[in-house]
Amino acid sequence: MIGLFHFLGLASVLFCIGLYGVLTRRNAVAVLMSLELMFNAVNINLVAFSHYRPEITGLAFSLFVIAVAACEATVGVALVLSVYRNQKDIDLEHTNTLRW
Amino acid sequence: MSPLLFYFVAGIIIIPALAVVLSENLFHAGLSMIVSFLGIAAIYAMLSAPFVAAMQVLVYAGAIAVILLFAFMLTHDIMRPQQETTRLQQSASAAACLVLGGFMLRVMAGSGWETLERQAAEGIPVGKLGESFLTSHLVPFELVSLLLLMTLVGAIVIARKEERIRGDE
Numbered sequence: 001m002i003g004l005f006h007f008l009g010l011a012s013v014l015f016c017i018g019l020y021g022v023l024t025r026r027n028a029v030a031v032l033m034s035l036e037l038m039f040n041a042v043n044i045n046l047v048a049f050s051h052y053r054p055e056i057t058g059l060a061f062s063l064f065v066i067a068v069a070a071c072e073a074t075v076g077v078a079l080v081l082s083v084y085r086n087q088k089d090i091d092l093e094h095t096n097t098l099r100w
Numbered sequence: 101m102s103p104l105l106f107y108f109v110a111g112i113i114i115i116p117a118l119a120v121v122l123s124e125n126l127f128h129a130g131l132s133m134i135v136s137f138l139g140i141a142a143i144y145a146m147l148s149a150p151f152v153a154a155m156q157v158l159v160y161a162g163a164i165a166v167i168l169l170f171a172f173m174l175t176h177d178i179m180r181p182q183q184e185t186t187r188l189q190q191s192a193s194a195a196a197c198l199v200l201g202g203f204m205l206r207v208m209a210g211s212g213w214e215t216l217e218r219q220a221a222e223g224i225p226v227g228k229l230g231e232s233f234l235t236s237h238l239v240p241f242e243l244v245s246l247l248l249l250m251t252l253v254g255a256i257v258i259a260r261k262e263e264r265i266r267g268d269e
Contacts, residue, residue: 002106007147008208010110014117016201021121023193024185029171030126033133036164037117040140043152051147052213056224060237062152063229066159067244071251073164077171078259084175085261 007048015041028080028090032073039069106146112139130169137161148223 014037021034043062050058084090116132116139123129137160144153233241 002103004213005208006106006110007143008213009205010113010143012201012204012208013114015204016197017114017117017121019200020193020197023196024190025121026185027126029168029175030129032171033120033129033168036133036160036168037120037136040137040160043156044140044143047144047147047149047152051149051223056228056232057237059149059152059224059229060232061240062149063155064240064244066152066155067248070159070164071247073167074251074255075258077167078255080171080175081259090175 004048004052007044011041011044011048014038014044026091026093028083028092028095029077031092032076032080035076036069036073039065039072109139109142109146112136113143126172127169130165130172133168134161134165137165150223151226151229 018034018037018041021037022031025031025034043065046058046062046065050056050062080090083095087094089095113136116136119132120129120136123132137156141153141156141161144150144156
């Protein structure tokens with residue numbers, strides 16, 4: 001029998017995979033992709049809880065999360081393009097101009 | 101919902117997700133991300149949230165995936181293997197992720213959430229969701245529309261080529 005725990009477990013595994021990608025990838029766009037995986041993991045949690053409790057809030061906020069993720073991807077890609085234009089490189093090891 | 105179907109869909113999500121973070125070829129990583137997003141849409145359908153599943157396919161597997169693949173092609177020689185992180189960084193990150201994952205699973209196992217009963221299979225109708233956007237969730241709904249506008253303007257401003265006007269010097 002598949003219960004809430006299975007969905008939450010799937011979401012936490014996906015979250016950890018995304019976190020690993022954020023920590024180890026050096027290409028900025030690859031980091032953004034791993035971030036999207038983490039967004040999705042959170043979204044699975046929201047939908048799963050709204051399914052197992054008679055609540056509409058989780059479902060509504062999962063749609064808000066999708067909208068915010070779209071915004072985040074757009075601005076992130078714009079930043080990446082801007083950095084690439086200035087440095088000819090989007091390797092995160094090399095984008096350390098602002099590092100103290 | 102049969103367990104077999106769930107584990108099949110979970111495999112469709114997890115295996116491409118691993119490819120996203122591990123694949124040498126970043127374009128392949130982007131394509132496997134789309135597969136993973138489609139699997140997540142199937143999970144939403146299983147959780148009787150068909151509207152969220154449709155939005156997942158449209159926004160994630162459609163828009164966001166295309167934006168990210170465009171970014172790859174505009175910025176990087178994608179067939180060139182990327183610079184790797186060191187073995188130490190990788191193992192430290194893997195250890196941190198495993199600890200965090202184990203901790204989350206442990207907390208969930210002790211939470212008693214497993215006893216929650218599954219709702220009726222038809223789920224929440226889309227009409228009620230739309231109503232809630234205009235009543236109880238009006239403020240976040242309006243904030244999201246404002247955020248989308250700001251993103252639209254901000255992305256154009258950030259990504260456009262800077263051309264300085266040198267008339268007033």
